[in-house]
Amino acid sequence: xxKFPRRSFLAGLSTIPxxxxxxxxxxAAPAMIRYNVTSVNGxxxxxxxxxxxxxxxxxxxxxPVGWLFEWYTHNVRGDRTKAAELTRVYPSxxxxxxxxxxxxxxxxxxxxxxxxxxxxxxxxxVYFLERIIRKVTHHSEFTLPYxxxxxxxxxxxxxxxxxxxxxxxxxxPLFRSARNPGTNAGNPIDASSxxxxxxxxxxxxxxxxxxxxxxxxxxxxxxLHGSVHVLVGNSTTGMGSIAWxxxxxxxxxxxCNIDRLWASWNHAGRSNPTTATWLNKQFTxxxxxxxxxxxxxxxxxxxxxxxYTYDRFEPVPACPHQPHTGIEALPEPQQTRAVGxxxxxxxxxxxxxxxxxxxxxxxxxxxxxxxxxxAGKRLYVVAKKLRADVQPGVVxxxxxxxxxxxxxxxxxxxxxxxxxxxxxxxxxHEGGAEAMGEVKFRSFDATRVARNLHLTxxxxxxxxxxxxxxxxxxxxxxxxxxxxxxxxQ
Numbered sequence: 001x002x003k004f005p006r007r008s009f010l011a012g013l014s015t016i017p018x019x020x021x022x023x024x025x026x027x028a029a030p031a032m033i034r035y036n037v038t039s040v041n042g043x044x045x046x047x048x049x050x051x052x053x054x055x056x057x058x059x060x061x062x063x064p065v066g067w068l069f070e071w072y073t074h075n076v077r078g079d080r081t082k083a084a085e086l087t088r089v090y091p092s093x094x095x096x097x098x099x100x101x102x103x104x105x106x107x108x109x110x111x112x113x114x115x116x117x118x119x120x121x122x123x124x125x126v127y128f129l130e131r132i133i134r135k136v137t138h139h140s141e142f143t144l145p146y147x148x149x150x151x152x153x154x155x156x157x158x159x160x161x162x163x164x165x166x167x168x169x170x171x172x173p174l175f176r177s178a179r180n181p182g183t184n185a186g187n188p189i190d191a192s193s194x195x196x197x198x199x200x201x202x203x204x205x206x207x208x209x210x211x212x213x214x215x216x217x218x219x220x221x222x223x224l225h226g227s228v229h230v231l232v233g234n235s236t237t238g239m240g241s242i243a244w245x246x247x248x249x250x251x252x253x254x255x256c257n258i259d260r261l262w263a264s265w266n267h268a269g270r271s272n273p274t275t276a277t278w279l280n281k282q283f284t285x286x287x288x289x290x291x292x293x294x295x296x297x298x299x300x301x302x303x304x305x306x307x308y309t310y311d312r313f314e315p316v317p318a319c320p321h322q323p324h325t326g327i328e329a330l331p332e333p334q335q336t337r338a339v340g341x342x343x344x345x346x347x348x349x350x351x352x353x354x355x356x357x358x359x360x361x362x363x364x365x366x367x368x369x370x371x372x373x374x375a376g377k378r379l380y381v382v383a384k385k386l387r388a389d390v391q392p393g394v395v396x397x398x399x400x401x402x403x404x405x406x407x408x409x410x411x412x413x414x415x416x417x418x419x420x421x422x423x424x425x426x427x428x429h430e431g432g433a434e435a436m437g438e439v440k441f442r443s444f445d446a447t448r449v450a451r452n453l454h455l456t457x458x459x460x461x462x463x464x465x466x467x468x469x470x471x472x473x474x475x476x477x478x479x480x481x482x483x484x485x486x487x488x489q
Contacts, residue, residue, distance in 0.1 A: 037145035052133035064286035071246035078243030135288035147253035158188035178238035192470035195412030205319035226424035235391035268316035349468035385482025392477035419444030
């Protein structure tokens with residue numbers, strides 16, 4: 001063991017492994033609570049957050065505790081490249097430039113990285129922003145409040161908190177004009193798509209995908225998470241754009257809530273991955289003192305170890321009992337029951353005809369497959385290879401066997417509704433959307449809807465799918481679902 005004193009080592013170190021960093025800066029701190037932004041304590045924290053954002057925006061761009069640096073850690077703005085911005089902000093070589101090189105545009109997982117990194121990277125991102133707010137405001141008691149938009153039981157739930165909307169001017173550091181008009185008008189963000197904010201991801205029993213079951217991390221990312229981005233901000237310079245999302249103060253309330261949902265899922269006994277690939281994955285962040293901190297996912301897999309918690313965890317549905325055999329369970333078999341091919345969406349509802357798959361599986365009709373569905377088996381609508389020229393700026397509601405010529409009711413108000421599709425993460429990654437779409441997918445459990453149609457004798461002889469935009473999409477978006485099918489698992 002080195003005889004060099006640990007204190008001297010840390011004091012002279014600008015690049016710090018998180019375990020040593022935590023021991024020096026955070027281990028002695030008491031456990032802290034993050035609050036719902038609508039609560040009394042949440043409102044107190046929101047005032048501090050407002051002051052913090054104002055101070056960060058006024059901070060010089062090269063400073064790692066400034067707003068631009070934190071925004072760019074997620075992604076550099078869309079109309080400029082990372083290389084050009086590094087040169088503009090840091091004309092000469094420096095420690096801060098090196099730090100920016102290592103941290104900017106590292107958001108997971110929008111650039112072809114493994115999807116399982118999504119939740120831990122954003123937990124780290126929120127964690128360090130929270131500490132920066134404490135530093136710049138001199139409020140050591142500050143915790144980042146969360147926005148529980150899924151709580152429709154209270155009027156303020158799906159509405160952007162008023163502090164972000166009023167006053168609607170540059171004097172308000174929390175206001176952004178690059179939002180959808182309904183957001184800044186105080187309307188429920190899900191008004192055109194009831195169901196888009198539902199917490200269905202919490203019912204996932206595994207963290208990672210298993211067959212066409214998406215797993216908690218992916219279902220949350222591609223579902224609720226992406227839909228909130230699209231429903232809040234416009235697709236050009238707002239939260240609906242990956243590159244501009246970090247400039248939106250609501251972004252942090254949103255991701256604090258996403259972190260709370262992961263904590264809720266773990267709190268219910270659900271397990272995170274245990275592979276070395278996941279646990280040992282490293283990322284780089286700037287702390288509140290401008291230090292370069294090297295984090296590992298294993299450092300951030302538990303909020304208890306990080307000395308914080310939430311004022312409320314969401315209830316999580318029980319998973320089916322799985323007998324313990326002492327060996328790792330094999331993936332559940334899956335059979336494609338119908339295929340719909342590729343479909344380009346438009347401003348009108350698009351009906352997708354479902355054909356029998358090739359081979360022996362196609363000998364039995366989808367209608368009969370639904371009638372014969374065995375206990376424990378589920379039917380999933382699976383959408384793959386999503387792409388768009390630009391993010392459409394709207395979500396799309398998916399309906400199972402909607403009668404031809406029928407105008408669907410919005411979202412879950414219609415008995416044929418099975419889920420909400422968004423294109424948030426389909427047009428802004430390296431390698432192109434096609435490369436990404438080969439791996440990532442969206443799936444919706446259509447079992448309940450299909451069985452109900454069968455039991456009420458409303459299931460057609462040849463069921464179809466309908467994909468309808470919740471509102472008018474952006475011109476030139478050209479969203480495409482490259483492959484859609486119905487799979488039994």
